[in-house]
Amino acid sequence: MTVSLRDVTIREGAQMPGREYGVEDRLAAARALDRLGLDAIQSGFPAVGETDREAIRRLAGDGDVDADVVGIARATTGDVEAALDAEADVIEVFVPTSERQLDHVLGKSRDEAMAMAAGTLDRARDGGAAVHLTLVDGFRTDPAHLAAVYERFPSVPTITVADTVGARTPDSVREMVTDLVDRGVDGDRLGVHFHDDMGVAVANTLAAVDAGATAADVSVASLGERAGNAALERVVIADGVDGPGGCAAAVDRTELVPACEAALDALDESIDPRTPVLGADVTTHESGIHTAAMLRDPGTFEPFDPATFGGERRLVFGAGSGRGSARALLERAGVEPTDDRVARLLDLLAERGPMGEREAAALVDAEF
Structure with missing residues (x-):
């Protein structure tokens, strides 16, 4: 119908x-x-x-x-x-x-x-x-x-x-x-x-x-x-x-x-960042648990793929990123996620973040 x-x-x-x-x-x-x-x-x-x-x-x-x-x-x-x-x-x-x-x-x-x-x-x-x-x-x-x-x-x-x-x-x-x-x-x-x-x-x-x-x-x-x-x-x-x-x-x-x-x-209308679908915060993820899983499978913590509707997903990395996020970033770059590398990447993210997924990937490429 x-x-x-x-x-x-x-x-x-x-x-x-x-x-x-x-x-x-x-x-x-x-x-x-x-x-x-x-x-x-x-x-x-x-x-x-x-x-x-x-x-x-x-x-x-x-x-x-x-x-x-x-x-x-x-x-x-x-x-x-x-x-x-x-x-x-x-x-x-x-x-x-x-x-x-x-x-x-x-x-x-x-x-x-x-x-x-x-x-x-x-x-x-x-x-x-x-x-x-x-x-x-x-x-x-x-x-x-x-x-x-x-x-x-x-x-x-x-x-x-x-x-x-x-x-x-x-x-x-x-x-x-x-x-x-x-x-x-x-x-x-x-x-x-x-x-x-x-x-x-x-x-x-x-x-x-x-x-x-x-x-x-x-x-x-x-x-x-x-x-x-x-x-x-x-x-x-x-x-x-x-x-x-x-x-x-x-x-x-x-x-x-x-x-x-x-x-x-x-119409010069603004909306709250947490407004469903259109709010900037709705497709932005910073929690370490979220970003770690979403680097592997974005659907883990979202109900729909924003790109299907012309939107954009934003993963944010910084002081709040956890070891899981750091490990996932290293793995995606083909770098073995040793404990030392994970610790070093977390320090870099805390120092230079917050940053988006592309910037985080570029950081890994440059430093590791």
Whole structure:
């Protein structure tokens, strides 16, 4: 099963406090992400302002990205007109479906909300755009009501159920998606969108895919409002290493890390060194026990080969290196690791380190 990954980095990231992504920033980030072969890129919310509209207009008009360029819109005429003015390839209309959001956000009944969605979807189509529909707070909505939406809008190719406030866990996600499929919802039309408020957005995405969803929203390094969204890079790697299959096949794995890093650079976003997958510390090893074993078999202390995804493994040697690391370095250079040589190499590493694997190998070649 192939799963469509749809990037929301730019649009969700721009909603974080203090962010002002310019047009050129958005274009550069979108071009970097497009190298992955994603199906769609949400580059803005046209009703917000001209920056969002211009970014979408240029991306969609220039044709320099292969992904569909998506503009989101509330189920209002004004929002859809703004998205049409921006010439988005796809207009993704979003509307609340949970009782709480219908009452306190929209102030409308369920029937009124669905009528609003129908009218705006029709207007978007009449304006020449493709359409998607997102059900806000969908994972806190009775599945019967969700199934009814799919029945009401049979011509909408993707209807996304959103965990808008990050309130669900993998078990409840799997149960909900399975319930929808059992009610006759076509998995090929079922998308999901998760927030990471409880730290399980990636796990929720994988659970949804396992249960039958075939489209998922993702964001580089979880950029997005509050705790962010399901991290693109973690979904791809987790699926490739130990997942249900499909997501990783939908993107160019070899470009994963470089493209994500380029998108972060374009948006001037930094990440903690210990951030999964993309953090500098994640593929850096200095412990003597680790480096000694990894010189012989890198997989001993890592879940995946970083090079598979365009990343790089870093082994560090210095004062913290142990006898096992020194012995392994000597053996790799074809030097017999006598006790004296091991002791001497440890002294050199402590004196001149920390250093990388190449520098350590060069040191052995020069001194032994």
